[in-house]
Amino acid sequence: MxxxxxxxxxxxxxxxxxxxxxxxxxxxxxxxxxxxxxxxxxxxxxxxxxxxxxxxxxxxxxxxxxxxxxxTTNETFFFRDIHPFQVMRDHLIPQLERELGEERKLNVWSAACSTGQEIYSLIMLMKEHFPQLFDWDLKLYATDISSTVLEKARSGIYTDMEAKRGLDERLRNRYFTRLPNDRWQIHESLRKLVTFRQLNFIDSWPDMGRHHFVLIRNVLIYFDVDVKRQILERVRRRLDRRGFMMLGSSETTLNIDPGWEVRRDGRAAYYVPRATAGVSGETRPA
Ligand SMILES: C[S@@+](CC[C@H](N)C(=O)[O-])C[C@H]1O[C@@H](n2cnc3c(N)ncnc32)[C@H](O)[C@@H]1O
Known part of the structure; x- marks a missing residue:
């Protein structure tokens, strides 16, 4: 044809x-x-x-x-690229926990979440290392343009192969239930923490409050520079002054949106809005 x-x-x-x-x-x-x-x-x-x-x-x-x-290309897996999750575990979440300790509010957005592995990876990481955060006012948003992937993300049901990609046996046994036909379902107690919503980056965005971190990974690669710039600007406006953003390992803000400062931490990079206090609380030059 x-x-x-x-x-x-x-x-x-x-x-x-x-x-x-x-x-x-x-x-x-x-x-x-x-x-x-x-x-x-x-x-x-x-x-x-x-x-x-x-x-x-x-x-x-x-x-x-x-x-x-x-x-849409919906490729994703648990703890994808591992390094961003290590940096969140070792530095960024502890930093945010100190800075937000008075307010006890944390707002996270997995933008372009596909079938949900990214947000569920983060929740498992938090359950393992920061269980106290679940007593906070915790807002976890996960959005995608595709209603099909959102339906799967909401169900939290994965094939045996998907449930083994990036996820070790210990976490799988702790947070998933084995279903018939070689499938696994993430526990309801984790699923109900997430607000899944359909969101097309080039339409209007619903009010989701101010985010402390935004994971917008492996999606900007599909867009032209002008669209990337618009999305990055909009994310910046929605970020708390202490917040940060993570992109995919082949993505960058460089030569696209000068409003971001890139920070490298080991093999991962994260982004903070320029000229405001970042997660480390430092004041950066304009
Ligand atoms: C490759 S997946 C990335 C999944 C996950 N963030 C990761 O890094 O593993 C890209 C996702 O972007 C979504 N997407 C594509 N165009 C979009 C748009 N205009 N608005 C919102 N999401 C979009 C696709 O539906 C797809 O699920």
Whole structure:
């Protein structure tokens, strides 16, 4: 099933407008392979037919969402890249705990959470090393554009392979229940701590209060520089003055948003808004 250059160009613009996802020139094969399951599900004969309906705006809203959903890449796993979690455990959370000890409020956002492994990793880390924080006013938000991944994240059910990726046996046995058919479910007591919400970065963002840390990892890579800049600025405005942000290991604010200062800690980097007091309480030059 082929796709013409004109159809591909239309689809690139369409996808960018709705999700900011930027498809490179030669990604026709990706569009085809992602859309074919939708054609089968909806008994649509050809990609051309689907694209024509999208362009005429004659498809149901649900189908548009399915198409966007299909274009997202949801790769994730527990304790991904490990170093950011080590820095949070060894330095950043203890620092925040000292600085926020009076208020006893902590607000965390896993932005682009995919199927939930990132926020659940953080909760397990906190349960293991900072159990006292669960007596605080703790707000844990996890958002994604895709309703499919959010549904899975809410259920906290993972295949055997997913539950073994990045997660050691001890934590799996402590925080998961084994289900039939080689699946694992994270305990309800952890699931109910998280507020999962659908959020598209290029739409309006719901009020989630001021965040003390924002994990926005392995998602900016899919966007153009202007979109990255807008998102980084918006995150900055929502961050508490003592807060910090983590990006994916191949992502950076450098040459995108000068409002962030990068700090390196071992093999991880984290970002604090420039010219304000960061988690360490130092005042940095403007
Ligand atoms: C590769 S996953 C990253 C998951 C997790 N943060 C990690 O690092 O393992 C990227 C996620 O970004 C989401 N995403 C893509 N475009 C988005 C948008 N415009 N707004 C919000 N989320 C988006 C996708 O649905 C996907 O689940």
């Amino acid at each position: 082929s796709i013409t250059k004109q159809e591909f160009d239309f689809f690139r613009d369409w996808a960018r407008e709705r999700s900011a996802i930027s498809l490179e020139e030669d990604k026709e094969y990706l569009v085809k392979s992602r859309l074919e399951p939708i054609l089968r599900r909806h008994k649509i004969d050809t990609i051309s037919e689907l694209l024509a309906s999208l362009s005429r705006r004659t498809v149901a809203a649900g189908l548009e969402d399915e198409v966007i959903d299909a274009m």
